[in-house]
Amino acid sequence: MSKAREAVREHAALVKEIRQHDRLYYELSQPSISDAEYDALFQRLKEIEAAHPELATPDSPTQRVGGRAAEGFAKSRHLRPMLSLDNAFEEADVIEFDRRIRRFLRLAEDEAIAYTAEPKIDGLSANLLYRRGELAGGATRGDGMVGEDVTQNMRTIADIPRRLQGKDVPELIEIRGEVYMSHAEFERLNAEQEAAGKPVYVNPRNAAAGSLRQLDPAVTAKRKLHFFAYGWGEASAVPAPTQWGMLDLLKRFGLPTNPLGRRVGGVAEAIAFYREIEAGRGRLGYDIDGIVYKVDRLDWQERLGFVSRNPRWAIAHKFRAEQAETELLGIDIQVGRTGALTPVARLKPVFVGGVSVSNATLHNEDEIHRKDIRVGDRVVIQRAGDVIPQVVRVLTDKRPRGAVPFVFPERCPACGSHAVREVNPRTGRADAVRRCTGGLVCPAQAVERLRHFVQRDAFDIEGLGEKQIQALYDWGVVMQPADLFTLAERNRRAHPPLQEREGWGEVSVANLLAAIEARREIGLDRFIHALGIRHVGQATARLLAQNYGSVRHWLASMKAAADHDGEAWSELNAIDGIGEVMAEAIVDFCIEPHNLRAIEALLAQIRVADFEKPATGASKVAGLTVVFTGTLETMTRDEAKARAQALGAKVAGSVSKKTDYVVAGADAGSKLAKAREAGVKVLSEREWLDLIGA
Numbered sequence: 001m002s003k004a005r006e007a008v009r010e011h012a013a014l015v016k017e018i019r020q021h022d023r024l025y026y027e028l029s030q031p032s033i034s035d036a037e038y039d040a041l042f043q044r045l046k047e048i049e050a051a052h053p054e055l056a057t058p059d060s061p062t063q064r065v066g067g068r069a070a071e072g073f074a075k076s077r078h079l080r081p082m083l084s085l086d087n088a089f090e091e092a093d094v095i096e097f098d099r100r101i102r103r104f105l106r107l108a109e110d111e112a113i114a115y116t117a118e119p120k121i122d123g124l125s126a127n128l129l130y131r132r133g134e135l136a137g138g139a140t141r142g143d144g145m146v147g148e149d150v151t152q153n154m155r156t157i158a159d160i161p162r163r164l165q166g167k168d169v170p171e172l173i174e175i176r177g178e179v180y181m182s183h184a185e186f187e188r189l190n191a192e193q194e195a196a197g198k199p200v201y202v203n204p205r206n207a208a209a210g211s212l213r214q215l216d217p218a219v220t221a222k223r224k225l226h227f228f229a230y231g232w233g234e235a236s237a238v239p240a241p242t243q244w245g246m247l248d249l250l251k252r253f254g255l256p257t258n259p260l261g262r263r264v265g266g267v268a269e270a271i272a273f274y275r276e277i278e279a280g281r282g283r284l285g286y287d288i289d290g291i292v293y294k295v296d297r298l299d300w301q302e303r304l305g306f307v308s309r310n311p312r313w314a315i316a317h318k319f320r321a322e323q324a325e326t327e328l329l330g331i332d333i334q335v336g337r338t339g340a341l342t343p344v345a346r347l348k349p350v351f352v353g354g355v356s357v358s359n360a361t362l363h364n365e366d367e368i369h370r371k372d373i374r375v376g377d378r379v380v381i382q383r384a385g386d387v388i389p390q391v392v393r394v395l396t397d398k399r400p401r402g403a404v405p406f407v408f409p410e411r412c413p414a415c416g417s418h419a420v421r422e423v424n425p426r427t428g429r430a431d432a433v434r435r436c437t438g439g440l441v442c443p444a445q446a447v448e449r450l451r452h453f454v455q456r457d458a459f460d461i462e463g464l465g466e467k468q469i470q471a472l473y474d475w476g477v478v479m480q481p482a483d484l485f486t487l488a489e490r491n492r493r494a495h496p497p498l499q500e501r502e503g504w505g506e507v508s509v510a511n512l513l514a515a516i517e518a519r520r521e522i523g524l525d526r527f528i529h530a531l532g533i534r535h536v537g538q539a540t541a542r543l544l545a546q547n548y549g550s551v552r553h554w555l556a557s558m559k560a561a562a563d564h565d566g567e568a569w570s571e572l573n574a575i576d577g578i579g580e581v582m583a584e585a586i587v588d589f590c591i592e593p594h595n596l597r598a599i600e601a602l603l604a605q606i607r608v609a610d611f612e613k614p615a616t617g618a619s620k621v622a623g624l625t626v627v628f629t630g631t632l633e634t635m636t637r638d639e640a641k642a643r644a645q646a647l648g649a650k651v652a653g654s655v656s657k658k659t660d661y662v663v664a665g666a667d668a669g670s671k672l673a674k675a676r677e678a679g680v681k682v683l684s685e686r687e688w689l690d691l692i693g694a
């Protein structure tokens, strides 16, 4: 599995676990783990997201501040729940939203619904409680019912008035809004963090959340946070009849409201507003991730009510992937755990989609050539929510003079082995992915290969799970398969020996060494399978073992097949069940000098038993090469092949000088003709069954 995929998997598991603990804590008030344990899970999640920012999607626990009241903050119950919004991604979803409301309110077809259209600020929502116009409390959203009491920190935000102005101020009102951080402040803060050797924040939203949740309000005060009010919760009076009227009132109370918000007469105007804001959002200086439409009339809002935790009267129309222009500083080649070489664009950092992006995927070498991406180019990149940033296109008119087409390496940057692209024999086209062939030695693939090597269908060494292999590899103790068989000897002289390292003990080490010792002799089919050659599973390994008999003969034959056209190559391809792509992969593997060295080192330690042929005399066809053709009557062709192989025969897919028998069923075609031509003995199905004594 690639590192990225592994991160995705671990991330998903952690999110699930944290959500379960949140539920236990909030809904059932029965936490099953300590705060410290919870924090450790949370910390790990943050680490993964720091390394893979694309995983920090808005629904990740890290993105919802107050997912759990942090130690040090008192809990604060909102007087009215803080709800969330349903999302629309397409304009059609917005039109449907408008229709739904019309149906619900039984409005006439031609009666337009007025909405407020407000930028959706990408920060964290907050609840401010004002009593008699005085700021009496401030809390994060938490789970929507209970948040963290961050009153002292809220007081440090300059945008938030301590006292509301005007004569209509209700006796009590909960103000709902978004705390956010500007791009400029985010950059400043991260530079400061970096200089102090502290972790940097992945995006302004995280930075705002982290800053608001500081235990020391003096720290929050130093981070310049901002606030926009967009609504209210509990209120002793709601003095205006519309959303727009209320926003205007909030502004007159002295609360900051977003200046871009607008009252629109209907859904068409709402969408026009969306397009206008989307086009200019890169210049705002803070992140917004969509437009929120809210039915303007409050009496209609009341009638519409809620579905589960979302109001029926509002929707968030999310923006598409944000694009930005930057410079391509270089192209790195990363090697995945399966040997795939992936080009990665190294970019001059640029702010896009809420994070600073300095890497983007280039997919594969064809993509680089198709888009003619050259180092030094100005490129347009895009990032959409949870998607890895991509290079969309090159601005060729801005290409610097002297920029040369990119030459994709034909050697693995991790181990120097040759890297190849498989050719599909049917289409003649090369696979998009170039792969390292140095499976046994490549550090990028080592752990994966060692794992395969010891698994049950291969060397079957017990006591070596992924964790142990990773540890042995990281300590430099086992770098390639042969090292397993010298481990006992080296461990005697090691400082510290394995049994003294964390996670290992006398018994587990003794058991492991015994398990390794027990595998110094192995059958050829298992041996071949253990090498982890691309496309070679257990069945293919068995075919190879059966066909070549001994490890030396097999290796020599593969070397001889490297010319791709002599007899050795034909013999390999003639094995029924081995196609050209497989044959190519096997030969590529066996001629790579790095692999050969690793195999020789291994062979110096172990004995590979020749493939066991059925005892002589047990079968008249043992060792003979048979080709089946045409339709058989008493069994399928696969069945016939399996039976022949069980009796020690080699089954070939095509007729050659080496063929001993061609078994011809009904409607046999060219193979039969070729057999006759070459003078190969042809048997009917009946004759074959007699021969094998069936």
Ligand code: IVH
Pocket (backbone or CB within 6 Å): 082, 083, 084, 085, 086, 118, 119, 120, 121, 122, 123, 124, 125, 126, 177, 178, 230, 231, 292, 311, 314, 316
């Ligand atoms: S109204 C009941 N308006 O988006 C409706 N929310 O997924 C409450 N947000 O938790 C939300 N800007 O943090 C509303 N102009 C805006 C907003 C906004 C940002 C956030 C808010 C909320 C989330 C909804």
